[in-house]
Amino acid sequence: MQRIEDLTREELAAAVESYxxxxxxxxxxxAAERAFRHGKxxxxxxxxxxxxxxxxxxxxxLRRDDIFFTAYRDHAHALLRGTPPGAVMAELYGxxxxxxxxxxxxxxxxxxxxxxxxxxxxxxxxIPLATGAAYTLRYLDTDRICLCFLGDGAxxxxxxxxxxxxxxxxxxxxxxxxxxxxxNNQYAMGTSVSRSSAATNLASRFAAYAIEHERADxxxxxxxxxxxxxxxxxxxxxxxxxxxxxxxxxxAGHGAADLFQPxxxxxxxTQARTRDPITVLEDRLRAAxxxxxxxxxxxxxxxxxxxxxxxxxxxxxxxxAADELFKDVHGAWGTWPR
Amino acid sequence: xxxxxxxxxxxxxxxxxxxxxxxxxLMGEDIGVYQGTFRVTADLLQRFGPKRVIDTPISELGFIxxxxxxxxxxxxxxxxxxxxxxxxxxxxxxxxxxxxxxxFSGGQVDLPVVIRGPNGAGVQLSAQHSQSLEATYAHFPxxxxxxxxxxxxxxxLLRTAIRGNDxxxxxxxxxxxxxxxxxxxxxxxxxxxxxEVARPGTDVxxxxxxxxxxxxxxxxxxxxxxxINAEVINLRTLRPxxxxxxxxxxxxxxxxxxxxxxxxxFGAAAEIAARIYEEAFDExxxxxxxxxxxxxxxxxxxxxxxxxxxxEGDIVKAVKKTLYRT
Ligand SMILES: Cc1ncc(C[n+]2csc(CCOP(=O)(O)OP(=O)(O)O)c2C)c(N)n1
Ligand SMILES: [Mg+2]
Numbered sequence: 001m002q003r004i005e006d007l008t009r010e011e012l013a014a015a016v017e018s019y020x021x022x023x024x025x026x027x028x029x030x031a032a033e034r035a036f037r038h039g040k041x042x043x044x045x046x047x048x049x050x051x052x053x054x055x056x057x058x059x060x061x062l063r064r065d066d067i068f069f070t071a072y073r074d075h076a077h078a079l080l081r082g083t084p085p086g087a088v089m090a091e092l093y094g095x096x097x098x099x100x101x102x103x104x105x106x107x108x109x110x111x112x113x114x115x116x117x118x119x120x121x122x123x124x125x126x127i128p129l130a131t132g133a134a135y136t137l138r139y140l141d142t143d144r145i146c147l148c149f150l151g152d153g154a155x156x157x158x159x160x161x162x163x164x165x166x167x168x169x170x171x172x173x174x175x176x177x178x179x180x181x182x183x184n185n186q187y188a189m190g191t192s193v194s195r196s197s198a199a200t201n202l203a204s205r206f207a208a209y210a211i212e213h214e215r216a217d218x219x220x221x222x223x224x225x226x227x228x229x230x231x232x233x234x235x236x237x238x239x240x241x242x243x244x245x246x247x248x249x250x251x252a253g254h255g256a257a258d259l260f261q262p263x264x265x266x267x268x269x270t271q272a273r274t275r276d277p278i279t280v281l282e283d284r285l286r287a288a289x290x291x292x293x294x295x296x297x298x299x300x301x302x303x304x305x306x307x308x309x310x311x312x313x314x315x316x317x318x319x320x321a322a323d324e325l326f327k328d329v330h331g332a333w334g335t336w337p338r
Numbered sequence: 339x340x341x342x343x344x345x346x347x348x349x350x351x352x353x354x355x356x357x358x359x360x361x362x363x364l365m366g367e368d369i370g371v372y373q374g375t376f377r378v379t380a381d382l383l384q385r386f387g388p389k390r391v392i393d394t395p396i397s398e399l400g401f402i403x404x405x406x407x408x409x410x411x412x413x414x415x416x417x418x419x420x421x422x423x424x425x426x427x428x429x430x431x432x433x434x435x436x437x438x439x440x441x442f443s444g445g446q447v448d449l450p451v452v453i454r455g456p457n458g459a460g461v462q463l464s465a466q467h468s469q470s471l472e473a474t475y476a477h478f479p480x481x482x483x484x485x486x487x488x489x490x491x492x493x494x495l496l497r498t499a500i501r502g503n504d505x506x507x508x509x510x511x512x513x514x515x516x517x518x519x520x521x522x523x524x525x526x527x528x529x530x531x532x533x534e535v536a537r538p539g540t541d542v543x544x545x546x547x548x549x550x551x552x553x554x555x556x557x558x559x560x561x562x563x564x565x566i567n568a569e570v571i572n573l574r575t576l577r578p579x580x581x582x583x584x585x586x587x588x589x590x591x592x593x594x595x596x597x598x599x600x601x602x603x604f605g606a607a608a609e610i611a612a613r614i615y616e617e618a619f620d621e622x623x624x625x626x627x628x629x630x631x632x633x634x635x636x637x638x639x640x641x642x643x644x645x646x647x648x649x650e651g652d653i654v655k656a657v658k659k660t661l662y663r664t
Contacts, residue, residue: 067411101444110443117410118443122434128403129435135404136411139363139389159430162400175389328445329479331503 004288007222012290018060018080018221019285022052022278024303025076028085029252031307032075032092032106036256040315041092044121045106048076050251053277054183055080057224058147061232067115067137068147069130071154072107074119083111085306086313095317102320103328123188124150124159127180131163134178135170138239145177145236153188155202161209167241168209174239179231180206182243183218185250190263203245211241218248221281251276339522345515347489348378348454351496352416354525356386359414362500365392365401366418366455375420376456376515402428402453406436406505409451414500419455422471422509436505437480452499454508456515457485458549458599459636459647468636468643470600472547473609475507476576482530483577485509487551489519491574494528501527511549531578535587539569542593542657545584545610547573550597550648557653568657576606581613588614592623593660597653602630627656 007015029047036045048055051073059080062068070077078088083099091098092106100110107121117133120126130148137144154160170176182202186193193200206213216227224246231242249272253261261269285291342350356362368375370383370393383391394401398419405415419425425432432453440449459468476483482504486492492510499506536551537558546554551572558568569587573580588594594614596607611626632646658664 069407099444100442100446103444104442108442110446112443112446117407117447118439120435122430125403125430125434128400128431129407129410131400132404132407132409132415133411134407136408136413139408139413140411158399159403162395162397163404165395166397166400166404169395173388328441328443330482331440331448331450 004222004284007288011225012285012288014060015221015225015281015285016290016295018056019278019281019291020299020303021080022056022221022281023299024085024306025052025079026278027303027307028075028079028088028310031311032089033252033256035092035311041106042094043105043107044072045092045256046073046254047252048073050272050277051183051185051218051248052076053221053224053281054181054218054246054248055149057221058181058228060225061229062147063144065115066145066147067117067133068149069117069126069133070119070149071123071126071151072119072121073151074109075106077119077149078109078111078116081111081114081116083109083114083116085310089310089314090317093314093317094319095314096320096324097313097317101324103324124154124157127154127159128163131167131176131178134167134176134241137177138175143236145179145232147179147181149181149183151188152182152184152186152193152202153191153196155182155205156196164206164211165209168211171211171240176241177235177239178241179235180241180243182245183248184245185248187250187254187263189254189258192263203243206243211243213243213245215245215247218246219275219277219280221277222284339520341518342489342521343515344489344492344510344517344519345376345378347493347521348496348510349380351493351500352379352382353385355497355500356390361412361414363390363392363408363413363415364418365394365405365415367394367396367420369393369418374418376512378515379418398424398427399431403431403435405451405453406431406439406449409449409505410439410447414450416452416454416500419453421467422455422457423467423469425453425471432475432481432505432507433478437478441480448503449505450500450503452496452506452508454496454510456512457509458511459643460512462638462640462643463636464638465635470598470631472509472576473600473604473606476606481505481507481577482575483507483509484530484575485548486574487514487548487572489517490521490526491528493521494526495530495574497525497527498530502530509548513549528574530575531580533574533580533583534572535569535583536572537568537570539567539591541567541591542595542660543569543571543584543587543591544595544597544653544657545571545573546597547576550599553648553650554597554653557650557657560650560654561657566657566661579610579613581617584610584614585618588618589621592621594622595627595629595653595656595660597629597648599631599647601633602628603633605630624660624662627660629653629656
């Protein structure tokens with residue numbers, strides 16, 4: 001565990017900011033679950049509750065012009081990167097004011113203006129995209145980097161192995177500045193890591209592709225942030241890929257439809273909740289003397305207000321116009337050749 | 339104007355576009371050191387270096403997906419599939435990513451990625467290496483599908499594909515790589531969605547694309563001997579599909595035959611026939627005929643293979659059927 005006394009004043013200030021964003025993300029997910037139950041949100045809904053320290057740790061050190069990709073459990077990633085909560089909620093509501101004009105929904109949040117190149121619904125399918133994107137950043141002679149968040153379940157798909165091998169190769173020529181972040185929340189729907197992966201140390205699998213890798217505690221924000229900060233600088237410097245397996249836990253069901261969770265028992269969840277990443281961070285910030293009761297109260301009520309505002313915005317926003325149906329299928333032809 | 343092969347038309351277009359735009363990169367299996375399975379990329383590694391001519395492992399899913407990611411970030415990758423049969427390993431990337439990201443992101447990114455390689459039957463390549471996948475890909479909104487029949491079209495359509503902003507399924511044909519034809523100089527390009535009347539005629543419309551255009555033209559020559567004047571339409575692209583040219587022709591001839599190499603059920607010819615029925619039913623003097631491959635996996639034995647693909651004679655027969663002649 002990262003020792004609190006080793007932290008700089010800036011790190012502590014950044015941590016308070018991250019704490020506020022993590023609280024916001026949690027409140028947002030709770031509101032989304034309520035809205036789903038009330039039929040305001042359709043389709044699938046996968047919430048991030050329990051895993052906030054992972055995205056918060058990484059995105060808090062990601063540079064403004066860097067980019068990232070993730071899967072469908074993507075609301076918190078957008079919020080933590082600064083996408084307005086109203087635009088995220090409106091997307092979940094299928095409204096015209098959503099980040100993707102209501103055409104993507106919960107699984108396909110997307111905010112290219114902030115370097116967020118999408119949430120993806122086919123498990124593992126975004127890993128090749130992120131890998132090619134990372135190559136491009138170097139090809140264009142920039143020092144930007146790419147983060148690729150993925151689940152423990154995604155590691156067993158071919159979509160993982162093929163591009164990751166290519167990343168290992170491209171890294172030899174300093175052409176693949178990517179960090180693969182395996183968010184090991186112990187389950188892929190109802191299948192635990194030990195039932196799906198012959199080797200359960202998922203980080204070690206990157207050895208097969210000559211990619212440096214390590215494991216980290218994903219429930220402790222400071223640990224994630226320190227590792228993220230070091231690894232991101234290294235990747236920016238070397239142009240070589242790096243992989244992290246971050247151990248975390250999903251408090252809610254896999255998706256809104258996962259009501260009975262026959263694959264795990266209540267005690268396991270209760271036990272995991274004793275290390276809620278938000279409480280862990282809160283306790284440490286209090287201990288460091290940078291967070292008071294009053295701060296906590298204010299942060300929580302601000303978060304509630306922001307989420308209420310987002311819900312109201314989504315509720316009151318118009319549906320996409322019917323003529324949106326046929327828009328965005330193809331791009332402009334530009335000037336060539338017609 | 340110069341006389342060049344279909345292969346050289348493709349290759350020179352790649353060179354021209356790479357010289358013009360640094361964003362154009364090539365990727366695929368054995369396109370560099372090995373010089374390309376069909377030598378379309380011969381010498382390009384030497385010219386442009388390994389950052390722009392990227393030899394990949396045998397990872398169709400991996401490199402086609404990576405190309406899509408490159409396109410999202412502003413490159414214009416042209417990916418070679420050794421043959422389209424192998425694209426099936428990358429089907430998810432093409433269908434679930436390339437074809438849909440623009441839409442589900444609400445139009446936030448362009449996807450200028452071209453996937454090219456030979457499609458269709460070769461000679462005795464048997465079941466796994468002889469498939470025609472045009473209808474499969476043309477089914478999906480978000481993709482564009484081109485199938486050039488001549489060197490000029492290879493050049494003109496490839497240039498348009500590279501300079502456009504959408505994913506393009508670019509279907510070449512192994513039997514055509516050596517074919518020679520006149521190709522205009524300079525930045526010659528052909529629009530997508532504009533068919534060519536390859537042979538004007540009055541009695542029947544024969545619709546074809548890719549290699550089948552040449553069969554259709556040969557059949558038309560033979561039919562002329564019987565006093566039948568066939569109009570041959572070369573589609574050039576299947577998505578977008580130039581129904582206007584097809585309908586205008588059928589309105590004139592009142593009869594239509596559609597030719598494809600692929601299997602009959604749910605194929606391109608079925609779609610084209612349906613469009614004719616929908617838009618020109620009253621113009622027809624006979625049902626639309628389809629000339630297609632046999633509905634079986636491709637056999638190896640040469641005699642069986644020949645029975646499984648369409649021939650000139652099949653088109654002649656189909657045309658005569660629409661004219662109620664034998
Ligand atoms: C290719 C594919 N197969 C199956 C599914 C159905 N599915 C959706 S999420 C999921 C589990 C993925 O688990 P993991 O990668 O660990 O991510 P997590 O849900 O834990 O965040 C499955 C099987 C899918 N979306 N895509
Ligand atoms: Mg998981």
